Amino acid sequence: MRKDVAIGLPLLVLAIVVPFAWPTRYVVEEMTLFFIWAAVVTQWNLVFGVAGVFSLAQMAIFAIGGYVTGMLGLYLGWSLWLAMFAGGLAAVVFSALVGVACLRLRGAYVALLTLAITQTMYLLIITDTECFYMEGVTCRNFTGGTRGLTGYGDFGFHQLLPHKYAAFGDYFLALAVLCTATAFSVFIIRSPVGLAFKALRDNTVYAISRGIGRFKYQLLVFAASALFTGLAGAVYAGHFRVMGANTLYLSQTLFLLSMMIIGGVGQIWGPLLGAAALMLVDEALKEVVEWRLLGLGLMLVVFVVVWPKGLAGGVEAIARRWRRDSVRAFAAVRPEEVASAKE
Amino acid sequence: MTTDRPSSLLSCRSVSKYYGAMAAVKTISFDVRVGEIVGIGGPNGAGKTSLFDVIAGLQPADEGAIFFNGEDVTSASPQELCHRGLARVFQSVVAFDSMTLRENVVIGAAYGHRLRFVPPLMLDRDTLERADRALDTVGLLDRANVPIASLPVLDRKLAMFASALATEPLMLLLDEPVGGLNPAEADRVMAVVRSLAEGGLTILLIEHVMRFMVQLCRRIIIMQHGEKIYEGSSEGMVRDPTVVSVYLGSATARRLFHFLAAS
Ligand SMILES: Nc1ncnc2c1ncn2[C@@H]1O[C@H](COP(=O)(O)OP(=O)(O)O)[C@@H](O)[C@H]1O
Ligand SMILES: [Mg+2]
Numbered sequence: 360m361r362k363d364v365a366i367g368l369p370l371l372v373l374a375i376v377v378p379f380a381w382p383t384r385y386v387v388e389e390m391t392l393f394f395i396w397a398a399v400v401t402q403w404n405l406v407f408g409v410a411g412v413f414s415l416a417q418m419a420i421f422a423i424g425g426y427v428t429g430m431l432g433l434y435l436g437w438s439l440w441l442a443m444f445a446g447g448l449a450a451v452v453f454s455a456l457v458g459v460a461c462l463r464l465r466g467a468y469v470a471l472l473t474l475a476i477t478q479t480m481y482l483l484i485i486t487d488t489e490c491f492y493m494e495g496v497t498c499r500n501f502t503g504g505t506r507g508l509t510g511y512g513d514f515g516f517h518q519l520l521p522h523k524y525a526a527f528g529d530y531f532l533a534l535a536v537l538c539t540a541t542a543f544s545v546f547i548i549r550s551p552v553g554l555a556f557k558a559l560r561d562n563t564v565y566a567i568s569r570g571i572g573r574f575k576y577q578l579l580v581f582a583a584s585a586l587f588t589g590l591a592g593a594v595y596a597g598h599f600r601v602m603g604a605n606t607l608y609l610s611q612t613l614f615l616l617s618m619m620i621i622g623g624v625g626q627i628w629g630p631l632l633g634a635a636a637l638m639l640v641d642e643a644l645k646e647v648v649e650w651r652l653l654g655l656g657l658m659l660v661v662f663v664v665v666w667p668k669g670l671a672g673g674v675e676a677i678a679r680r681w682r683r684d685s686v687r688a689f690a691a692v693r694p695e696e697v698a699s700a701k702e
Numbered sequence: 703m704t705t706d707r708p709s710s711l712l713s714c715r716s717v718s719k720y721y722g723a724m725a726a727v728k729t730i731s732f733d734v735r736v737g738e739i740v741g742i743g744g745p746n747g748a749g750k751t752s753l754f755d756v757i758a759g760l761q762p763a764d765e766g767a768i769f770f771n772g773e774d775v776t777s778a779s780p781q782e783l784c785h786r787g788l789a790r791v792f793q794s795v796v797a798f799d800s801m802t803l804r805e806n807v808v809i810g811a812a813y814g815h816r817l818r819f820v821p822p823l824m825l826d827r828d829t830l831e832r833a834d835r836a837l838d839t840v841g842l843l844d845r846a847n848v849p850i851a852s853l854p855v856l857d858r859k860l861a862m863f864a865s866a867l868a869t870e871p872l873m874l875l876l877d878e879p880v881g882g883l884n885p886a887e888a889d890r891v892m893a894v895v896r897s898l899a900e901g902g903l904t905i906l907l908i909e910h911v912m913r914f915m916v917q918l919c920r921r922i923i924i925m926q927h928g929e930k931i932y933e934g935s936s937e938g939m940v941r942d943p944t945v946v947s948v949y950l951g952s953a954t955a956r957r958l959f960h961f962l963a964a965s
Contacts, residue, residue: 492861550823551821551825554822555809555812557800557814561798561800561801562799564780564796565796568792570792571813661866
């Protein structure tokens with residue numbers, strides 16, 4: 360835990376300083392988006408990496424969070440601050456149902472089912488053409504359809520903050536969600552519950568023979584990973600003032616999946632590292648649009664084949680070697696102190 | 703009839719298990735009393751492991767009933783049986799490979815001891831002590847923080863024992879505990895099993911090493927093609943013509959006979 364604080368705290372300080380040091384619209388905007396995606400990936404990692412359930416439903420859970428928030432704002436006139444938490448809870452319920460649906464399936468079949476769920480949701484939204492209400496002479500669909508759900512407003516930072524700093528509101532809101540999401544995932548991974556998730560992943564038969572109920576803990580990991588995913592969806596909806604089915608594109612799911620894999624599946628700091636790396640690469644490739652997907656695909660292939668433990672695994676290996684070398688160098692001088700240094 | 707603590711801890715009544723048309727376990731009945739060590743022998747493919755799968759709730763029984771500690775557990779799940787006090791050590795060496803040795807044992811201590819309705823967010827002292835006691839019993843406490851994947855087969859096997867013991871079971875199911883080990887390693891596992899037996903733990907043991915089995919078990923069951931072909935003392939076993947012809951062979955039977963006479 361102390362190690363995690365030592366890694367997390369400097370990153371947090373950095374994230375707080377960045378918008379003041381670099382107050383350009385571009386940086387603030389990109390960082391806000393990075394916080395949102397990174398928050399989703401840290402939670403997805405609990406299901407996919409820690410519990411080893413190959414669910415691809417994370418963006419559907421994200422979309423539930425965003426859409427429920429927007430709809431409560433639009434149809435019931437809720438403040439987004441309140442609607443956001445309802446969106447988070449709706450995401451938890453939805454995700455638990457997905458978890459139940461996946462209970463009898465293993466491996467690739469879980470991936471197929473969850474992908475189908477995401478795709479179905481996408482289709483339901485873009486084929487939604489029925490008039491739900493009239494805005495003047497235009498007909499609006501319940502989900503917003505292909506045009507996206509709009510008209511529910513935002514978090515109101517433009518009224519709260521001076522114009523120059525208005526964009527900081529969403530920035531720090533997204534950062535707050537990412538921070539609590541990260542702290543939550545670290546806590547889960549290090550807690551006995553995380554041990555149960557890993558046990559079921561490592562050897563299901565052995566785990567249930569030692570008293571870990573698969574039903575309960577699979578449900579739990581799906582529910583746990585959904586709260587902050589739903590909140591991230593809500594922040595996304597509030598930030599862009601529109602919630603669209605583009606969040607359910609397969610390419611978006613693959614983009615976040617790449618973040619997790621390149622960062623290091625199941626590793627505590629992998630998702631953050633991967634999200635940062637991919638946002639940077641994506642930025643670099645934006646100039647050459649035709650290469651973007653190819654570049655991301657190639658990176659994914661290279662990591663899966665050559666470096667399956669991802670960036671976090673690589674960093675850890677280097678740190679371990681460095682520590683061993685320093686212990687050895689130390690041993691040359693004072694062998695008697697090495698024993699304690701090793702402990 | 704029923705008392706608070708039934709003398710028969712495990713009772714199988716005409717239990718059968720079919721894989722397709724093949725009966726892996728066929729109308730098996732036997733009892734294990736509290737504190738008893740009962741051995742199960744028989745050729746490969748006789749259905750011994752399948753019988754354990756059925757008893758431990760991993761495979762549903764197709765016929766018959768199973769009682770544990772006075773209650774019908776015929777359709778109980780593996781985790782429920784574990785909470786009731788039945789812990790199993792598998793024939794193949796299995797482990798939670800991403801964890802340390804201690805974490806492997808903590809799983810048993812935290813989740814196998816009793817059912818937790820609320821998932822534990824912190825480990826209490828009791829749980830940690832239970833895990834360390836179990837590690838100590840198998841002689842691995844000094845290596846507790848080592849990643850289990852880096853340990854040799856013997857230690858991984860003993861880790862399975864430790865995680866079973868950490869659940870504080872009423873009864874152990876041991877499936878060929880010394881299988882796949884060299885003689886020196888087998889001695890260490892045998893010593894652990896003996897000390898558990900002396901400590902009064904009830905044990906049902908599948909074993910091929912007959913000397914070990916006859917030393918430890920007062921009652922032995924021999925299976926063949928899913929059926930029980932013998933149940934009784936080890937002295938009776940080496941004189942039983944069916945057991946000698948289908949399993950032991952006359953040379954082994956003779957050696958065991960002298961071994962029993964000498965001890
Ligand atoms: N899960 C299973 N599915 C189908 N057949 C099985 C299964 N498990 C065991 N068997 C078969 O049941 C028979 C008994 O196997 P097993 O119980 O492992 O014997 P033993 O432990 O006595 O060597 C074997 O013929 C084996 O192939
Ligand atoms: Mg077997």
